[in-house]
Amino acid sequence: MPTQLELDNQLCFALYSASRAMTAAYAPLLDALGLTYPQYLVMLVLWERDGERVSQIGKRLHLDSATLTPLLKRLETRGVITRRRSTEDERVVEVFLTAAGKKLEKRAADVPACIFERSGLTVAELTRLRTQITTLTARLRGPTDS
Amino acid sequence: MPTQLELDNQLCFALYSASRAMTAAYAPLLDALGLTYPQYLVMLVLWERDGERVSQIGKRLHLDSATLTPLLKRLETRGVITRRRSTEDERVVEVFLTAAGKKLEKRAADVPACIFERSGLTVAELTRLRTQITTLTARLRGPTDS
DNA sequence: CGCAAGTCAATCGTGTACGATTTACTTTAT
């Protein structure tokens, strides 16, 4: 059992570094689309299903309204989404893609492949690594988490 | 080659989620030590080698002074480090552990093992996963990076 | 020697993250 406090032995540091390196790799590509990395993640959710509630987007990305509300306001200012309070339940805010937001999906289509090239992984390796990381994430969050 | 824009197929999202889940898992343990997660990483660097310059800490963690300067000031306020301008080179600021900062190392010793338990990984699996993630990180940063 | 180029930390501005609280609305249980 590894109990050492050495930086390079720590899985947590490897993940932290990898996540920031990934964000940095995406940054120039997303910049061309006028998106930050977390904004891109929100767009991914909306491209899968338009009109999602703030809370649903939050569940998908594990982010709360304190993060999402200002982020969504910036996306609205950019003109790629609109926010509308539901008439059935006035507590809920639904988020919709604009025409510009829908158009952006095509331009974003080759972004992941571009990063994949740089990763030097085979498809099988990538899939395996992604699965392992996802399993780890679930374990870290604990059994109480959905 | 995976070109889909689906959230769950994206390695980037898996890494982003895992990194945040890891930070969340550490948070309660580090809170008992009065540290945030990035502050803990800085302490790891200093526990390995005391008196490191700001730029060296930055190289180790891939963080720049815009992030480190305020973080180090907070650690100084907490009383676990001191910052001293080098007399040989007045541009350089060296960071030293206080007695309290050195004492903290013992209390931090069992933190990684605590997380390791929760990960459900064997030591071999953890090592392999960490290596794969580190390799990926290096590739993402590109060949120009040290 | 003397100044241009380089280096190092600090600062500024913007954009996440997240715990905690607030406000508005809805549902539930009397």
Added chain:
DNA sequence: ATAAAGTAAATCGTACACGATTGACTTGCG
């Protein structure tokens, strides 16, 4: 029917990240 409990988003405060600039100091080159 209504007060209590619950839920959804917004807000507030603190702490990263990072691009870009600034200011102080050092080095190197003519």
